[in-house]
Amino acid sequence: MPPLRLLLWSARRAIFGSADTALWGLNSVRGNCHNFCTAVFKDVTYKELKNLLNSKKIMLIDVRDTWEILKDGKIPGSVNIPLGEVGEALQMNPEDFKEKYKEVKPSKSDSLVFSCSAGVRSKKALDTALSLGFNSAQNYAGGWKEWSTYEHSEKKQGN
Numbered sequence: 001m002p003p004l005r006l007l008l009w010s011a012r013r014a015i016f017g018s019a020d021t022a023l024w025g026l027n028s029v030r031g032n033c034h035n036f037c038t039a040v041f042k043d044v045t046y047k048e049l050k051n052l053l054n055s056k057k058i059m060l061i062d063v064r065d066t067w068e069i070l071k072d073g074k075i076p077g078s079v080n081i082p083l084g085e086v087g088e089a090l091q092m093n094p095e096d097f098k099e100k101y102k103e104v105k106p107s108k109s110d111s112l113v114f115s116c117s118a119g120v121r122s123k124k125a126l127d128t129a130l131s132l133g134f135n136s137a138q139n140y141a142g143g144w145k146e147w148s149t150y151e152h153s154e155k156k157q158g159n
Contacts, residue, residue, distance in 0.1 A: 042126060042138045044113055046150050049140050053077050058111040059103070061086070063125045064144065068117065075115060075147050079103050083116070086125045090132050108133045115140040115147070 044052065052058045053076070062074055063083040074080065079101055081089045089097060090106075097105035106112055112134055114122035119141035129137040140147075 043141045044138050046140075046142055046146055049075075049113060049115075049147075052111070052113065058113050059106050060113045060115060060140075061125065062144075063114055063116045063121045068144075072117075072144060073148065075144065078115065083121045083125055086114075087128045087132065090129060090134065106134070109136060110134075112137040113140050114138070116143050118143045118145050 049060070053060060060075060060078040062069060062078040062080050063086060064080070065082050066080055069080055081101060089101065092100070092105060094105040097103070112129060114125040114129070114137065116122040116125075119139065122139050122141070122143060126137050126139040
């Protein structure tokens with residue numbers, strides 16, 4: 001009977017293949033998941049969003065339904081493009097975009113931030129934007145719920 005070490009090595013090699021194959025697989029995955037991997041790091045915080053809005057260097061897109069914005073309110077300066085319209089909107093010609101959303105259509109190099117109520121729909125919108133080549137897109141995962149909580153707290157404290 002072969003030594004246990006040899007037996008384990010043989011089994012591992014049979015299951016996983018050679019080290020070269022394993023490394024090739026990791027490199028392949030790394031290369032193919034670029035948008036997914038970078039999306040993990042594309043969330044902005046409340047303070048970061050507030051600074052970005054003050055700098056006027058981003059377009060904040062609220063992907064909630066219009067009735068939600070009318071009922072609950074919106075982050076000042078945001079543009080409402082419901083989640084179901086995001087893919088089409090980002091592919092519209094600039095004139096149609098301006099007519100429908102009353103804003104200049106962002107280019108693929110512009111900084112976009114997506115928000116919703118609590119981060120689920122905005123993450124889907126971020127994924128859509130990244131898949132369309134909007135590589136400077138980010139997600140405000142805290143959404144309206146976090147924004148309104150911070151804003152209410154700041155007003156209460158007189159900030």
